[in-house]
Structure formats: structure tokens, C-alpha cells
Amino acid sequence: MDTELNITRLPTPSPPSHPTPESYDTARSAHTPLIIDNGSTNLRFGFATSESPHCAPNVVAKYKERKLGRQVLLFGDAVESDSTARSQAKTPWEGDVLLNFDALEHALDYTFIQLGIDTPTIDHPILMTERLASPLHSRALTSELLFELYSVPSVTYAVDGVMSFYHNKLPTPPIAPFTADGLVVSFNTASTAVIPILNGKGIMSQAKRIPWGAQQSTEYLLKLIQLKYPNFPTRVTTAQTNWMLQTFCEVAPDYPALLRQLRSPDALRAAERIVQFPFVLPAADERSEEELARIAERRREQGRKLQEIAAKARVEKLVEKESDLQYLTKLKTRKAEESRREWEHSLQAEGFSDDGALDQAIKKLEGDLKRARKKEASEGDEGTVRTLLSAFHYTCSLIVTPHLYLQQEEPSFPLVDVPDAEVYLPPPPLRPLPFETIDPYATQLDEEGLKEKRKQKLMKAGFEARARARREKEKEREEREAEERREAEERGRDLAGWAGKLRAEQEAIIARMKERSRRKTALSDRKSAASQARMKSIATLAADERVPKKRRKVGGGAYPLFLPTPHILKSPFSIVEDTFGADDADWMIYRKINTAAASEDEEDDLAQLQAVETKLLAHDPTFSAEHTHAARASQRSALISAFRPKYEDGDAEGNTRIHLSTERWRVCEAYFSPGMAGIDSAGLGEVIQTVLSAFSAPERGRLVQVRASSFSSFTTCSTPTTATATIPPRHTERLPHRRAAHIPGLSARLHATLRPLLPPEMPLSIVRARDPPCDAWRGMADFARTPGFARTGVTRAEYEEWGAERIRRWWGGNWNMSVV
Amino acid sequence: MLVRPPKGAGRKRGAVSTSAEGSVTPQVPTLAEQLSYLHNPRPFKNPNYTKNVNRRAKNLKAVLGQERERERQEREKRRLEREQAMEVDGDAQDVPLEEDYPTYHSIEAPPSLLPQRHYCDITGLEAPYNDPVTGLRFHDKSIYELIKGLTTSAAKDYLSARGVNPIVK
Numbered sequence: 001m002d003t004e005l006n007i008t009r010l011p012t013p014s015p016p017s018h019p020t021p022e023s024y025d026t027a028r029s030a031h032t033p034l035i036i037d038n039g040s041t042n043l044r045f046g047f048a049t050s051e052s053p054h055c056a057p058n059v060v061a062k063y064k065e066r067k068l069g070r071q072v073l074l075f076g077d078a079v080e081s082d083s084t085a086r087s088q089a090k091t092p093w094e095g096d097v098l099l100n101f102d103a104l105e106h107a108l109d110y111t112f113i114q115l116g117i118d119t120p121t122i123d124h125p126i127l128m129t130e131r132l133a134s135p136l137h138s139r140a141l142t143s144e145l146l147f148e149l150y151s152v153p154s155v156t157y158a159v160d161g162v163m164s165f166y167h168n169k170l171p172t173p174p175i176a177p178f179t180a181d182g183l184v185v186s187f188n189t190a191s192t193a194v195i196p197i198l199n200g201k202g203i204m205s206q207a208k209r210i211p212w213g214a215q216q217s218t219e220y221l222l223k224l225i226q227l228k229y230p231n232f233p234t235r236v237t238t239a240q241t242n243w244m245l246q247t248f249c250e251v252a253p254d255y256p257a258l259l260r261q262l263r264s265p266d267a268l269r270a271a272e273r274i275v276q277f278p279f280v281l282p283a284a285d286e287r288s289e290e291e292l293a294r295i296a297e298r299r300r301e302q303g304r305k306l307q308e309i310a311a312k313a314r315v316e317k318l319v320e321k322e323s324d325l326q327y328l329t330k331l332k333t334r335k336a337e338e339s340r341r342e343w344e345h346s347l348q349a350e351g352f353s354d355d356g357a358l359d360q361a362i363k364k365l366e367g368d369l370k371r372a373r374k375k376e377a378s379e380g381d382e383g384t385v386r387t388l389l390s391a392f393h394y395t396c397s398l399i400v401t402p403h404l405y406l407q408q409e410e411p412s413f414p415l416v417d418v419p420d421a422e423v424y425l426p427p428p429p430l431r432p433l434p435f436e437t438i439d440p441y442a443t444q445l446d447e448e449g450l451k452e453k454r455k456q457k458l459m460k461a462g463f464e465a466r467a468r469a470r471r472e473k474e475k476e477r478e479e480r481e482a483e484e485r486r487e488a489e490e491r492g493r494d495l496a497g498w499a500g501k502l503r504a505e506q507e508a509i510i511a512r513m514k515e516r517s518r519r520k521t522a523l524s525d526r527k528s529a530a531s532q533a534r535m536k537s538i539a540t541l542a543a544d545e546r547v548p549k550k551r552r553k554v555g556g557g558a559y560p561l562f563l564p565t566p567h568i569l570k571s572p573f574s575i576v577e578d579t580f581g582a583d584d585a586d587w588m589i590y591r592k593i594n595t596a597a598a599s600e601d602e603e604d605d606l607a608q609l610q611a612v613e614t615k616l617l618a619h620d621p622t623f624s625a626e627h628t629h630a631a632r633a634s635q636r637s638a639l640i641s642a643f644r645p646k647y648e649d650g651d652a653e654g655n656t657r658i659h660l661s662t663e664r665w666r667v668c669e670a671y672f673s674p675g676m677a678g679i680d681s682a683g684l685g686e687v688i689q690t691v692l693s694a695f696s697a698p699e700r701g702r703l704v705q706v707r708a709s710s711f712s713s714f715t716t717c718s719t720p721t722t723a724t725a726t727i728p729p730r731h732t733e734r735l736p737h738r739r740a741a742h743i744p745g746l747s748a749r750l751h752a753t754l755r756p757l758l759p760p761e762m763p764l765s766i767v768r769a770r771d772p773p774c775d776a777w778r779g780m781a782d783f784a785r786t787p788g789f790a791r792t793g794v795t796r797a798e799y800e801e802w803g804a805e806r807i808r809r810w811w812g813g814n815w816n817m818s819v820v
Numbered sequence: 821m822l823v824r825p826p827k828g829a830g831r832k833r834g835a836v837s838t839s840a841e842g843s844v845t846p847q848v849p850t851l852a853e854q855l856s857y858l859h860n861p862r863p864f865k866n867p868n869y870t871k872n873v874n875r876r877a878k879n880l881k882a883v884l885g886q887e888r889e890r891e892r893q894e895r896e897k898r899r900l901e902r903e904q905a906m907e908v909d910g911d912a913q914d915v916p917l918e919e920d921y922p923t924y925h926s927i928e929a930p931p932s933l934l935p936q937r938h939y940c941d942i943t944g945l946e947a948p949y950n951d952p953v954t955g956l957r958f959h960d961k962s963i964y965e966l967i968k969g970l971t972t973s974a975a976k977d978y979l980s981a982r983g984v985n986p987i988v989k
Contacts, residue, residue, distance in 0.1 A: 016851075016855060018854065018855060021860075062858075065850060065852055065853060067850055068849075068850065068853070070853065071858055072852050072853055072856040072858060073856050073857055073858035074852060074855055074856055074857075075857065078851075078852070078855035078856075081851055081852070081855070082851065082852045084852075085852060094880050095880070097880055097883055097884070099877060099878065099879070099880060099883060100877055101877060102877070109857070109860075109862055109865075110857060112862070112864055113857055113860045113862065117863075117864050118861070118863050118864070119863065119864060120863055120864060121864060121866070122864050132927060133922050133923055133924045133926070133927040134924065135883055135884065135886075135887045135924045136887065136890065137878065137883045137886060137887065138883070148866065148869045149865055149866050149869045150864055150865065150866070151864075151866055193927075204922050204927075205920050205921070205922045207922065207927060208927060208928075208929045209927045209928055209929060210929045211928070211929070220981070223981050224981065226977075227974075227977055227978055227981060230974065256937070256946065259939075259944070259945050259946050260946070262945060263945060263946075263959075637961075637962030637963075637965070638962075639943070639959075639960070639962055639963070640962055640963065640966060643942075643943050662943055662944030662945060663944065665944075666939070666944045673932065673934075673936075673937070674932075675932055675936050675983075676939060676982070677981070677982070677983060678980075678981070678982055678983015678984070679983065680931050680932070680983075681928075681929045681930075681931060681932065682929050682930055682931060682932040682933070682934075683932060683934075686932055686933070686934060687929045690929075690930065814922075815920070815921070815922050816921065816922055816923050816924070
């Protein structure tokens, strides 16, 4: 399946052309009309005598070059070549309205320079295009520009759709009057226009314009892509989206039927097209095995060294402590020798306030040393420390008190058993006792003895408790092992049964979790039964008057769970008591009210689930990672994975792919219902119906040879192919060769839309213009060659008399502000 | 042939072509400079025309607003004329009909009268269902799960693609 992926790469932009200006000699002093098709996307210009127009994208960029610091003015293809130019690009058009006259001036400069004109004035009558019902501001400024700045002799404005129609339906001797009928559907960059033509005249008053064109389609597609891929690594530009629109998008002949067909994930996958964007491979961690091993070894070495250093430091401290202890005990022994005064003096010298302090210090040091010993013994880190210590002790062995050598001996608590006041004759001790001995013949324990005894009791209790805990742990371990053995036996005997049991348990836990989450969502919804019950119980708890006026009848199962059972007791003296809380179960109500808590239950469930699943995973061959709860929860539906396939995180190539499945038709469907994309306007089918309804029935019949022409919408202008085209007879429908520039499926869709609107016997034919981008220009050139052209223009004198807005009404021009 | 200097005093004069200006340092011109036609001669331009240098380009909203105003005024004027003609003659044959005056705004397509079909905001398929929390339309259960996991801003983006812009103050 993977080999059939339709992956297309983005096209690399071609370098800009560098056209040389034409030589002017052919047209000099010939007053040939100059045809300019001023389109929103492309500018086409040329003399009326040329075969085909020059074509360039209608963008201007004027900026200061970064490298050499010089001003630069670029037009057309050249603007795409430089990134600074692209950021400074300006077009004369904004959608359908001509606004930026500086840009228009530069564009016209370019055209005249390309045509090589070097006379002080432009000596040719101009035939230029206008939008349908163009705003007068645009027209005024264009006229002003042409007349004042370039001093042209006359200007005629034409509507491009009508001109393209003219070209496709040329009257056979070109000079004959134009009397064709038809409905022109013109797809422009920012709008789509429907213009009826009767008897060769464009009926502009009945024409309609839909504010949806290629520009809006591109934006819509871009928005859809951004919604589908919010974390796309690279930026998708408008130009790239435009290319995607041209290459992949189609019009569906029956959109709802197509959607029904695409419902299954397989159909989605079959219909998708994949665009591969340029991507960067991540820097691979190409460290080989040995390197990794070396790094790990180094780390371990460092760890060990640190450990050794720490151990040494500990030992040093111990040694220090021991020396301190020795010194202090020596000091103590000296007490016996010295006199009182000297003793005090020497104590002060050491820094102890009195005997007690000295004793305390000694005791502390002893305790520390003992603990340190014990720890070392339990850790087993005997080598270094023991050797060091033994070396030390070898040098000064005699003074150190013997108890420091005691390791893990059982401490004995002799005094615990000594009753406080009883005659007791213990046996004489066989070895030196760890504590100061008392007179064995004492009959009573004195203060100190009592203290000692209490201390020993505590220690004994602690010791016993620890022993008990150890025993319990042992027991637990044994129990667990026994359990596991039992399970293993069971497994051995009947694997399927055991697995089944565990699986049932897993399902039960999952069901419980789901129920809990459902309850949670229900509680968050204000109107659900669960949350209303919760409010009721809160209200009841908080009510001041918890006593009902009448005795509450508790009966039947109809009571919701949350109502507390009446704790109200009526004592014989009619004093009502509230016994909420006497019973432990009453407090459960707070659990139910508190929506934030209840995570302990979840955690318990999760832990249990995990335990069960690990057991299943380990022993059951049929249970795999997909059956675990985690995998099931994060599973995406088949539809969504077909719609937006997910790639791994590390797959750079996969993550820079865009899959277009339903968007291919969705974007072009917006022509027929712009409401899908948020534009409150009728779609193409409806508009055509509206336009047709304004005419009488026979006229309608004449109109319904629809002509679909598209220019300046998707196309890049290229040299036109020679196509054999015959004027289609009335009854048939022709689908001429498909240009990459035009939307496939459009004619079929128009036919399907219009056929039901018309009486069945009325013939309907839909024809596409032979060369959508350049046909308007060709039509204008054809018209300019006829003598009728001279009558349609506004001359210089008329411009100065009427002003810049008024034009002459003719069959191919606008009607607003026109003189008949 | 008089070669007039290019329009605009600030620019460099001279009728040299756009390629490298053979000055002191013969630097290779960049591609942009090669394609630039700033310094091409424009003899056809009228140097006396300077009106548009001072004027600021209007933006789309201003232009369309102005157009609308003018249309309204025209319509008013015509209506008055028609009424006057009625008073005088009794029939308004002289003044042509209202529909004969197409303007930029009158040409605009009317809003749609067909019932709107519901399409899924996420996938584009048919959407019989609606999510009450976000207002998104969806195709089936699994997509509903996806919608539940969306952030508010993502849901708003989906809605704005459809043209619904819920502004919550």
C-alpha cells in the first residue's frame, strides 16, 4: 500500500526571464491600438497587430538593494526572484478595485518600455480592461493617468469577460456586427461574474458578481491546511497554496454524493493526494557503540572516585572524633590526679563549663562513633575503613574503651527486669557490663537506677518492635511467594481460564473508571440529574432547619441516594436532636459532594489495572500491548487516521507532508455555495438562475449557451497552445482540452446545476474558452482591428470636457456613468 | 530624438542601461539590478504632470464608501426627477428605469436563499450533529472525541473558517 502513495513535491521556482524590449519600428507612427489587459493577477499587453500578448504578473517592487545600496524597480517575474522584493511587492489591485496608482504607473511604464516606445507621447489609442461596474474612483484615476501623464489620444474601457466571449464567437467576416447570445461566467481573481449577452450587447444591468474568486479560494485552502496541521514545521505560503489549488482541486459534479462515498477511511485514503514539503533531516546521533560505552565508563569512574573521596572524608572525621574522645577521656582521668582548682582551670582551658559538660561531650562522641561503626558494619564497606581504623588503633590501643569494638551484638537490658523495689540478687557478671554497674545488693533502685531502667525499657521496646517488623516482612514475603507459586501452578494447569479471569478483572476495572469519568462529566454539566442531586444534598446539609415540620416518611426506593436518612430523633420530650455524624457512613456524603477529590479511588484503580496488565502481558501470549487500557484510550479512530495520518516524532519527512483528501473538493465547492466559507452570498448556480429569471423565456433559450472563461485567476501566462476549436452547435456540450490552469469538472457541474432549472426541451451547452488567460486580450485585439473601435473611445477633448469618469456606452463596456 | 530625462528629479539621470555602471569599481550587478528598469528612459512621460505625487492613495474601505455615497445621491436625484416627470406628464417614460444603472454595489450577488447544508468543520464530510459546547459541526462519534479534546482557541479557529465569529466579551 505504501508504494502507491501519491506524493508530489513542491515545484521549485524557475528563474525569472529577462525580456529585452521590442523594437518600436514596426508600430511607429502607425497609430495601432495598444491593448492592455489589466488583470488582478497578470498584466497582458501588446499591439493590436501582434499575435499574442506579453504577459507578466501584475506586481511591482521598488526598494533599495541591500548589497550595493542602489534603488531598484522590478516588475513581474523579477519580483519573485528576490526575497526583499517579495516583501516589498505591491499590486495596483486590491481584490477587484484598482487602488494603488503608483504601482499602476510603474506597470504602465514597464509596458511602454517593453514595447520600445520612445516618442514624447504615446501615440496609440488605448483599449484597456475594467472590472464589471468598476468603482468610479478607479476609472477616474486611470483615465487621469493615461491622459495627463502619457498623453494618449483616446481610451476605451472594456469588460474582459465580454471580450473573451467575442473572441470565441467571432462573427465570420470580422467587420460584421457582433450578434451572438450567451451567458458569460468569468472567473476572476477576487470575484466571479455572470454577464448575459443578448444580440451582441452585454446587458450590464442584469449582470451579477459573486465575491468569491481564486484569491478567496486560496485563502480558504490555506486556512483549512492550517487547521488540519497546526504544528506544521514550515510555513505554507500563499503561492504554494495556489499551486496546490491548481494542481489538485476539482469541482465535484455532485457534492453530497461524493461526500457519502468518501465516508469510509479506505475511500479517503484512495482519494488523497500528498504534498511533500522540503524538510531537514535531524542531526543523527551517530555515536557508535564504543563511544557510548566509553562515555558510560567515564561516568562510572567519576562516580566511584566521588564515592572514594566521600569515604575518605568520613574516615578522617571519624579518626578526628576518636582522637578527640581519647583526649577528653585522658582529661577525665586527669581529674582524679589534679586538685580541684587545677581541674577547673584545665576544664576552662578546654572550653567546658563544668564536669557535666565534659561528660556530655564524651558521651556524644561515643554515641557518634558507635553509630558510625554500626553503619559501616551494615554497609559492609569494610575494606578501607577497617584497615584505616585498625591502623590507627594499633598505634594507640590501650586507652580506647572496649565497647567501641562491639558490632552487631544483641544489646541487653538487664535493668528492665529489675523491679523497682525488691530484693534481687543477680548473678555476678562474667564480663564487663556495658553500663555502669550498680551495687548488686541494693534492694531498691534509686533515682539514677530508675532513670536507667526507664531508658532500658524504652530501648528494649524499640528493639523488640524492630524485630517484630522484620519478622512480619519476612512473613509477607513468604506469603507473596506462596501466592505466586499458586498462580504459576494455576497457569500451568489452565492458561486460558486464568487469562480469562484476569481479563474479566481488567474489564471490570476499566468499566469502573469509565463510569467514574462519566459521573464527573455529568457533574460538570449544570442541568444533569447528578449535579442537581448534588445541589439538593448540599442544600439539605446546609439548611438551618434540619427538622421537618412533619415527620418525614422514609419509604420506597424512590428516594434519590443523596438525601440523608433522617437522623432526627424525636425524644420523648420533643427535643429534636440531630445525630448526623454518629454513624461513620454519614460522612460519605461529603465525598459525593466534593467533585474535586476522588482521585485516590482513581489511583487505586490505576494501580490495580497496571498490576493485572503486567501479569497478563507477561504470561498470556494473546494479550499484547494494544489491549492495555492506555493503548485503547489513545487509539484514534480509523477515520481520523485516514483523514490526517500521524507520523512518528522523529520522522522528519513524514511530518512535512500535507494530505489533501476532502479539501480538494471542498474548496471548489465554495464557488457554488460561498456560505460554506462564511461569505453571505448566493453561489454560482443560484446566481445564474437569478440572472436568467430576469429575461423572458425565449431570451433565456438564447442565453443558455453558457460560456465559461477563466483568466487571471489560476493561470500563469504561458505561450498559448494552438487548439482546434469549432464553434459548437447548439445542442451538444463540448468539453475541450483541459488546461492545467482551469478547474476540472466545472463544466459538468454547471451542466448538472443548470439542467434542472430549464425546461427539458431547451438545449443547453457549456463551452470553455479556448485559451482562458489570453482570450480577453485576443478579443480586444480583434475588436481593435474593426472600424467600430474608433467610435467607442473617449478622446482627449472629451476627457477634458466631461471629466475623468464619464465614458461612452458600447456593447462591451460598463454602463455606470456612461453616455449613450 | 529628444531624450528627456526620466521623470522625478531625485533619481539618477542618464540614459544608461541597467547593467553595471562602469564606475570606479566594476562590480557585478546583482540579479535584481539587472532586472530593474528604474533607469530606463521614459520619454513618453509628461514631466509637467505632478499632481499625483502629493496625493495619498485611498484605501479600499474609503473608495467603496465613497462609491456607495455617490450611488445613493444619484438614486435620490433620479427619484426626484422621476417624480417631477410624473407631476408634469403623468407618466414617467422620460426617465429611464432604475435598473438600468448598474453600480459596483448593485451588481453584487444577493444572499443565498437555498437552505444551508451542514458540513463537518473538521473533515468536510456531512455533519448531521452539532456540539453544544463549541458549536462545531461534526460527522461522527470519533470526531466528537477529537472535538472534546480541542482547546478553545482551536475551536474558535474552526468556527472562523466557517465564518462564525463568536465574540465573547
